[in-house]
Amino acid sequence: MSLACEAKQMLEDDGAFVDALLWETHARLAHFAETGEIASIDLGGLPMSGRDREALDSILGRGEVSAAVEVAGRSEVWETGFSSVWRVRHFGDGTIAADLIEITSCPSILAADRRDADNAARRLAEALEAKLGNAETLA
Amino acid sequence: MRHDETLAAEMQRRGVSRRAFLKYASYVASLMALPPSAAEALAEGLAAARRQSVIWLSFQECTGCTESITRSHSPTLENLMFDFISLDYHHTLMAVSGQAAEQARLEAMAANKGKYIVVVDGSVPTKDGGVYSTIAGISNLKMLEETLRDAFAVVAVGSCACFGGIPAAKPNPTGAVAISELAGGKPLINISGCPPIPEAMTGVLSYVLSFGKLPELDHLGRPKAFFGETIHDRCYRRPYYERGLFADGFDDHGARQGYCLYKLGCKGPVTYNACATLKWNGGVSFPIQSGHGCLGCSEPDFWDQGGFYRPLPTPLGAMGPALAGAAVAGAALGVGAALAARSHQKTYLAASEKEKD
Ligand code: SF4
Numbered sequence: 199m200s201l202a203c204e205a206k207q208m209l210e211d212d213g214a215f216v217d218a219l220l221w222e223t224h225a226r227l228a229h230f231a232e233t234g235e236i237a238s239i240d241l242g243g244l245p246m247s248g249r250d251r252e253a254l255d256s257i258l259g260r261g262e263v264s265a266a267v268e269v270a271g272r273s274e275v276w277e278t279g280f281s282s283v284w285r286v287r288h289f290g291d292g293t294i295a296a297d298l299i300e301i302t303s304c305p306s307i308l309a310a311d312r313r314d315a316d317n318a319a320r321r322l323a324e325a326l327e328a329k330l331g332n333a334e335t336l337a
Numbered sequence: 338m339r340h341d342e343t344l345a346a347e348m349q350r351r352g353v354s355r356r357a358f359l360k361y362a363s364y365v366a367s368l369m370a371l372p373p374s375a376a377e378a379l380a381e382g383l384a385a386a387r388r389q390s391v392i393w394l395s396f397q398e399c400t401g402c403t404e405s406i407t408r409s410h411s412p413t414l415e416n417l418m419f420d421f422i423s424l425d426y427h428h429t430l431m432a433v434s435g436q437a438a439e440q441a442r443l444e445a446m447a448a449n450k451g452k453y454i455v456v457v458d459g460s461v462p463t464k465d466g467g468v469y470s471t472i473a474g475i476s477n478l479k480m481l482e483e484t485l486r487d488a489f490a491v492v493a494v495g496s497c498a499c500f501g502g503i504p505a506a507k508p509n510p511t512g513a514v515a516i517s518e519l520a521g522g523k524p525l526i527n528i529s530g531c532p533p534i535p536e537a538m539t540g541v542l543s544y545v546l547s548f549g550k551l552p553e554l555d556h557l558g559r560p561k562a563f564f565g566e567t568i569h570d571r572c573y574r575r576p577y578y579e580r581g582l583f584a585d586g587f588d589d590h591g592a593r594q595g596y597c598l599y600k601l602g603c604k605g606p607v608t609y610n611a612c613a614t615l616k617w618n619g620g621v622s623f624p625i626q627s628g629h630g631c632l633g634c635s636e637p638d639f640w641d642q643g644g645f646y647r648p649l650p651t652p653l654g655a656m657g658p659a660l661a662g663a664a665v666a667g668a669a670l671g672v673g674a675a676l677a678a679r680s681h682q683k684t685y686l687a688a689s690e691k692e693k694d
Contacts, residue, residue: 237373243370245571269354269360289414295414298373307360
């Protein structure tokens with residue numbers, strides 16, 4: 199193999215890297231099953247090509263849950279084919295802003311924060327009062 | 338602008354949930370290579386913070402730094418930073434001018450005494466009493482001194498503010514100096530680059546806002562999260578460098594094959610910045626990807642280092658085989674590569690110095 203081909207091969211040869219990531223995921227998943235300790239792996243700083251991501255996601259597959267979150271742009275969250283292993287992908291400006299593997303029962307971006315409930319209760323009351331007001335006006 | 342309510346309360350008032358903080362914090366943690374577990378602490382810190390008063394001073398500069406931070410962002414995630422700060426003074430961006438603008442600066446200083454952050458782009462001319470650059474009749478020198486007095490910290494953005502940059506290039510007719518020479522002991526962060534990467538600016542401001550302290554800095558006062566590795570450490574052309582495959586011209590066979598640009602003067606091996614990973618224009622590309630070597634714009638005196646197209650003086654292969662494997666792993670590149678590059682940088686600077694003598 200010529201030097202140029204070898205170097206090109208080095209640029210493209212990415213299978214080992216994805217395998218290492220999957221083994222790390224496995225170790226953390228096993229630990230979560232045993233202790234309940236959640237974990238997350240940030241794919242952002244890793245030198246992953248589009249092909250790497252595809253390879254990773256094709257092995258992890260898709261599980262029972264898929265969700266889209268619309269806050270400050272779009273986020274996509276899905277449980278992989280392996281229970282408790284989630285993929286969380288935040289978009290900004292159309293490109294991936296943060297890309298994570300989360301090992302948890304439910305990624306925190308999906309759960310509503312109780313501290314937002316106060317405001318929600320007030321808004322719901324206002325909506326109901328407005329509805330009541332409309333009904334009275336019509337009557 | 339209300340500075341009394343928390344950012345969480347302000348966002349809630351606008352119908353935005355706490356998920357926005359969580360998402361933004363994941364983004365910043367990822368940018369700054371913080372452990373993902375830090376994202377929640379970062380989100381809590383941001384939600385509990387008040388709008389950070391920022392006074393932005395533009396001195397001897399080209400406005401490229403302001404362009405970088407304001408134009409490379411979408412009105413979505415990255416732009417949230419502008420909801421977290423109150424830009425109380427920025428003479429290029431603010432609607433008012435003249436006396437009214439200066440009044441806004443003085444009012445923000447009085448209202449946020451000891452708490453505001455001063456961001457500076459541009460160097461400060463010191464020759465002849467600083468007459469070479471004035472704003473509203475006030476010399477940059479005096480304005481900096483006056484504004485820094487009650488500041489919490491100062492962030493120098495761009496190579497002019499960090500190291501003197503182009504105004505300080507030989508023969509430095511105005512006696513331009515870096516902000517560090519005039520900061521008078523105030524906590525200082527240097528975010529160098531010509532211009533600096535916008536994510537580095539927003540990431541650092543978010544960190545300070547959340548945790549109330551400065552991030553870890555390198556020996557030049559730059560946040561290690563963005564300046565901890567060289568361009569060369571993370572360059573995708575690195576396997577070609579390791580194999581000794583170089584472009585000899587901008588239009589030869591090597592250039593078309595995407596070979597390493599070392600012989601065309603690439604300063605990647607001695608330049609600490611995050612262009613190779615964060616890239617520019619929303620992650621589209623960076624100079625080396627576009628076929629041009631790195632100019633080394635985030636390093637001190639980059640303008641006076643003997644020519645952008647002159648190859649670095651250290652013999653090829655000095656960082657060679659030992660790192661070949663690591664180059665593929667990329668992420669695994671760490672201390673070894675950093676040390677090698679650091680020694681490479683020393684040799685380069687020493688050679689440049691010798692040449693000057
Ligand atoms: S010398 Fe420049 S082009 Fe070559 S690998 Fe290093 S940073 Fe990349």
